Amino acid sequence: MRPASPTRPRRVSLATREALWALAFLAIPLAFFLFIRIWPAFQALWLSLFNWHADPGQRVFVGSLHYQEMLQDPRLGQALRNTVLYTLLGVPTQLVLGLLVALLLNAITRWRDVFRAIYFAPYVTPAAAVAWVFSWMLSPNFGIVNEILGWLGLPAQPFLTSPTQALATVTLVVVWQNLGFQVVLFLAGLQNIPRDYYEAARIDGASSWQLFRHITLPLLNPVMVFSAVIGTIGFLQLFTQVVNLNFNDQGGPLGSTMTLALYIYQQAFLRLNLGYAAAITVLLFVLILVITLLQLRLLSRRVEY
Amino acid sequence: MLRVLVPLLVLFGLAWAQSPVTITYWQYDFRSKVEAVNELIKRFEAANPGIRVRHETFPYDAYQQKVATAIPAGQGPDVVNLFYGWLPTWVKAGYLQPLPEDLAKVLDNEFAAIAQASRVGGRLYGLPTAVRTLALFYNRDLLSAAGFRTPPKTWDEFIAIAAKLTVREGNRYTQLGYAMAPDGQDHHLVREVLVRQFGGRPYSDDGRRVLYGDAAGLRAFTFYTDWMRKHNVGILGNQFFPGNNAYRDAFIAGRVGMIIDGSFAIGTIRNGARFNWGVAELPNERAGARKVNYGSFWLHGLTPLATGAKREASIKFLQFLTSSETQRYWLEKVGELPARKDLIKDPQLTLDRVYGPFVISLAYAKATPFVDELGQRKVMTDAINRVLLENKDPAESWRMAAAEEQRLLDAFWKDWR
Known part of the structure; x- marks a missing residue:
């Protein structure tokens, strides 16, 4: 005999549900924060490794050059x-x-x-x-x-x-x-x-x-x-x-x-x-x-x- | 079948050729210029039914920032207005594309010599509508009240007049003979005018080496700083009077005898000054010496966004903006000197009491070969201010300036491609 498996539908508790909803609402400001604030910050870091050019294909990678220039x-x-x-x-x-x-x-x-x-x-x-x-x-x-x-x-x-x-x-x-x-x-x-x-x-x-x-x-x-x-x-x-x-x-x-x-x-x-x-x-x-x-x-x- | 298809194709092709190309023109926001360009666009579109021009303007403070970010994003202008001093920076960073060779011939044959500064590395990147030079604006009423009937021809006369017009009551000045403006036009005056008048050369012919650090240059620089330190011609415009262009505002308020300013200031002074004023060519080191002046201009360049049909249309529009017809209109409407030789020679202009001295100066004006306009301007302004504000030895300050500017030139040219 197989033991009776607990096949009752899983109930999400009220607290979890509230937390999920809160997260859903938080996702919007979070997405905003990530894409409008954090992502450009990383882009700036990336950009700092290149010599600027209007055409992205012509930006020359210079590594830490700009950081060395800052010292002088x-x-x-x-x-x-x-x-x-x-x-x-x-x-x-x-x-x-x-x-x-x-x-x-x-x-x-x-x-x-x-x-x-x-x-x-x-x-x-x-x-x-x-x-x-x-x-x-x-x-x-x-x-x-x-x-x-x-x-x-x-x-x-x-x-x-x-x-x-x-x-x-x-x-x-x-x-x-x-x-x-x-x-x-x-x-x-x-x-x-x-x-x-x-x-x-x-x-x-x-x-x-x-x-x-x-x-x-x-x-x-x-x-x-x-x-x-x-x-x-x-x-x-x-x-x-x-x-x-x-x-x-x-x-x-x-x-x-x-x-x-x-x-x-x-x-x-x-x-x-x-x-x-x-x-x-x-x-x-x-x-x-x-x-x-x-x-x-x-x-x-x-x-x- | 063919009988139907061919006319259809022809019709289709015609329609396609007629479908309007829209190009975008950018300039900074200055009322008379905006109105003039709006009117010019109307005329251009009437003459070129297939082309639409979108005209967009931005406040001056935000202009370069807009261009800097919009062009890489592919959202910017096809034809763009810029100061000639920014040209090398913009070209190096890929914000402009060269113009076709036939326009280079037009530049050589038909434009004032200073417009050659539209070339970078031998290639042409734009053409100007108007040009500007420096001259001496003087308050005729103040000068004649002090017994001077004519404006100064030499710097000695200039100093004598200025010293006499400078009035101090207690611990404050009520009137200046000359308003010193290192961050106005005086940095040009020192670099291009005084250095040459004193027998020096500001830069090597290729613009890559600073030469003004020599003895002649130092004499010129010391001479300028002595105006205030020894000869009492006046004080710094911004210590005398409030406002962004203190030297000019103080002149307009009737409290300054003389200022050195560009032809672009004519309109403001004409609208503001409530006294008799005049314009004279810049004084010289001695009577009969070789004359020099600083010339500059804004030009219209072609950005990399102008491709295909848009490029063709943009070049057409650029040619129209720099045509004789436009330049004549521009002089009337905006009051800026035309860049074309034939128009400059017009006796009506050379004999004009206000425009005349500027136009005549154009013949011997030089445009500084800037590669980092802001940086180079700061170098010269700071050289002057170190002496006038910090009492630094002129020789030491001048040496620092020459060294710093050479570093800026080297930084620009070292990875020039």
């Missing part, structure tokens, strides 16, 4: 240093100012939304327009900023036209533009912190600084990490403001505002060295990946109360 390109070195400098200057400034403004806005109840809207406005203004207005305000001879410095008895500054000041000036413009976004993030974070913690701490006699140091700051950590990562990626890819703030000598004066992204753009599309440009995108990709992973590792802390 002082203008690339300058762009790389500038990009790191932008990030080191810009991200902390953006975080500190953003937090400061958010704390102030959190302390008031009247007009908070109006102020928030005002701070947010620059973020939604086109970068080209922002750059244009700033280049007028910062004009060394006729600009309002030097006018104000004059009233204060301070000497006029060359700002964007000086190789030593241009990078910091561009950074400030970018920070000004990003500030609103930063403030909104921090405000949301602040409003998520339960009031009870503060009340309990206050009853125990904690000072305002202690409240900030031991409740606000730790509980804002997730927002902080998010802002730092997004801000860093933004500064590492800086492009539009740099182009528009010195339109006739993009990345100048003397290459002092040149970024990796702008250098890639110029090599690829204005000088048709798409192979070399692809090699630099690989460098930028690695840079962003390493820094982001480091940040996530160093900054993330689980805080529970």
Whole structure:
């Protein structure tokens, strides 16, 4: 006698079915991600091994040549240093100012939304327009900023036209533009912190600084990490403001505002060295990946109360 | 049977021959040029019923990027407008195909000499409609108020006028004699004009070697940077005035006595300036010395996408765009100088108070043999800025420039095929 085989139709459990459906829906964004994001990244890697030609049949394989060229390109070195400098200057400034403004806005109840809207406005203004207005305000001879410095008895500054000041000036413009976004993030974070913690701490006699140091700051950590990562990626890819703030000598004066992204753009599309440009995108990709992973590792802390 | 078939075939063949070929023309977005080309296409299509021309334009900032990506994708133009300085780069990367030999003869016989820069490696890759040169724009009102009745003929006169017109109140300038513009046209002025005027040569005849690094070149370069450092002719346009073309905008605002600019600036200055202004040939090193100028142009090239019937139609359209008739229309409509010799000789043009100095300069203008226009422009702009912004020794800055530009030339020619 054969043992009764379990011939009952196989039932898929509800949980599995839900998971399958979820996967089916996820497949669409996944496909998008693979073909629109990941695949071109690999193509760039492939492209970086060739000398560019409009006709794919005539692209000459050069192996690691472009990577060797990168080592001997002082203008690339300058762009790389500038990009790191932008990030080191810009991200902390953006975080500190953003937090400061958010704390102030959190302390008031009247007009908070109006102020928030005002701070947010620059973020939604086109970068080209922002750059244009700033280049007028910062004009060394006729600009309002030097006018104000004059009233204060301070000497006029060359700002964007000086190789030593241009990078910091561009950074400030970018920070000004990003500030609103930063403030909104921090405000949301602040409003998520339960009031009870503060009340309990206050009853125990904690000072305002202690409240900030031991409740606000730790509980804002997730927002902080998010802002730092997004801000860093933004500064590492800086492009539009740099182009528009010195339109006739993009990345100048003397290459002092040149970024990796702008250098890639110029090599690829204005000088048709798409192979070399692809090699630099690989460098930028690695840079962003390493820094982001480091940040996530160093900054993330689980805080529970 | 044959009696039916033959006429049918003939009819079919005729229909096929008549079926319109559509070609695509690309240029960057500049209002008067777009309108002019639209009108020209109408005329061309009326004269060539079998050909349709699609006209597509892009903002200037995005133009090269569009071309760079569209042609490899097979989606781009058949006839494309480009700056002559980009030509070698585009040819090397396979973005253009050579024109037939009979057009090369037309170039040699009928076009201004600077248009020879449409050749790369001995082959012709395009023809221009219009050309441009440099000249001195001056504010007649400011000059005469300071007691100068005529524009300067020599650089010494230029310096004297400019120094007198430069006005400083407290720690700011209210007026400049000359607005320095290294990233405007001054990098051309130094490289092609001053270097030659001081007895040097910017490049070897084949364009593969930088020669301006010698003593004559250095004298020219030092002379230029001394305008600001020693002679007080003015300051950098972009430190004086805001905006993308600060030197030109400041001139239009009536705050600068003189600028050096291309004939392409005539329209903007004419529309903007609310004072009496004039144009003069570039000053010379001394009266009677050999004159030099920098000439440049945009040309129409044939891309590899133009094949078969499209190639034939594209060549026809290219010939039409560079014909005498078109060039005359272009001068009226866009205000750019014609590229054909017979039109340039027209006394109406040479005697014109605005166009005249540019047209006359065309006879002795040279086009820099760029192979990496952006890279070479940066080399020269940076050479000037190192001295003016960082107080670097001119000799050191000039040596660095010559070395860096030679590296760019070598990089281009080393794997030229």
